[in-house]
Amino acid sequence: MRGTQVMKVLMVGAGTMGRVHAQAWAEIDEGELVGVVDPDPACGASLARSASVPAFASLEEALGVMAVDVVDVCVPTYLHRATVEQALTAGCHVICEKPMALNLDEAQSMIDAATRARRQLLIAHVVRFFPQYALARQRVKNGAIGEVGTARTFRGGAYPVGWQDWYGDPNKSGTLATDLLIHDIDFLRWTFGEVQRVYAKSLNVKGDHVLVSLRFANGLIAQCEGSWAYPAGFSYAFELAGREGLIAFDSRQSRAIEVWESTAPLAPRVAIPESPLVQSPYVAELEHFLAVIRDGVEPRVTAEDAFRALELSMMVRRSWETGQPVEVE
Secondary structure, eight states: OOTTOOEEEEEEOOSHHHHHHHHHHTTOTTEEEEEEEOSSHHHHHHHHHHHTOOEESOHHHHHHHSOOSEEEEOSOGGGHHHHHHHHHHTTOEEEEESSOOSSHHHHHHHHHHHHHHTOOEEEEOGGGGSHHHHHHHHHHHTTTTOSEEEEEEEEEESOOOOGGGGGGOHHHHOHHIIIIIHHHHHHHHHHHOOEEEEEEEESSTTOSEEEEEEEETTSOEEEEEEESOOSSOEEEEEEEEETTEEEEEETTSSSSOEEEEOSSTTSOOEEEEOOOOOOOHHHHHHHHHHHHHHHOOOOSSOHHHHHHHHHHHHHHHHHHHHTSOEEOO
């Protein structure tokens, strides 16, 4: 599908992420939201009214009465596999919120289903589309701070509240490691390559606050902190330290990103604030995914990338549960 053809998009899931995606679709000319699916009539009807589209109780019902190019899946993680595979079998391309699935068997089944259907399966690891993270990776790849030896990330806030408290059930959310820390795991792997070893410590068995050490094949050591233990709010940060400089970002600060560089060992460190153009990362993400589907653009994040991030997040959980480091095969 090429040119300026408008792709018809069906939203499945009218919760928090469904509303975020629906708002993003309203800003995208190449994609038209044509319907909302949610088993909760009130929730589905509310989002459908705000988007001026019909509401449906099931994906089967919606696909039975309208032509759809793309199904956007924003349901709880434990429902991803069934929803994605149903949409692929119906001949639709699929955009699915992260994490890809609850386990690797489910994730591989989804990849296989996309291959059989000859349709795109695109996993929404949106941090790759946050301008601060994308710029930091670009500067690292361009050698702006030299060889990077250490990295530190933080992501956390209050405990999330979801439909039927699914976040609180590890069998539905996969714990904080799979739902939250997977963002930073994916960003670091995208930037620095493959991980060799994972070690993690948790505040408690539930994993409300987790500290993770990742050893990369290139020698880099990354420390990741994730928390669902804050009383309120949400923030995220990173710090990448190289031989010739430092890149740091903290969402609690007003400046978008700071880069300290030196051209010689004794040169003074100079703070260079850089502010990328402001665009919703969700709009950027969905526009990119449409270009992948419509024009064959190389995807910034593949289903295989999402699979690897899921695999590492599961190793994080295994490490804190056993108290032992986990080697990546």
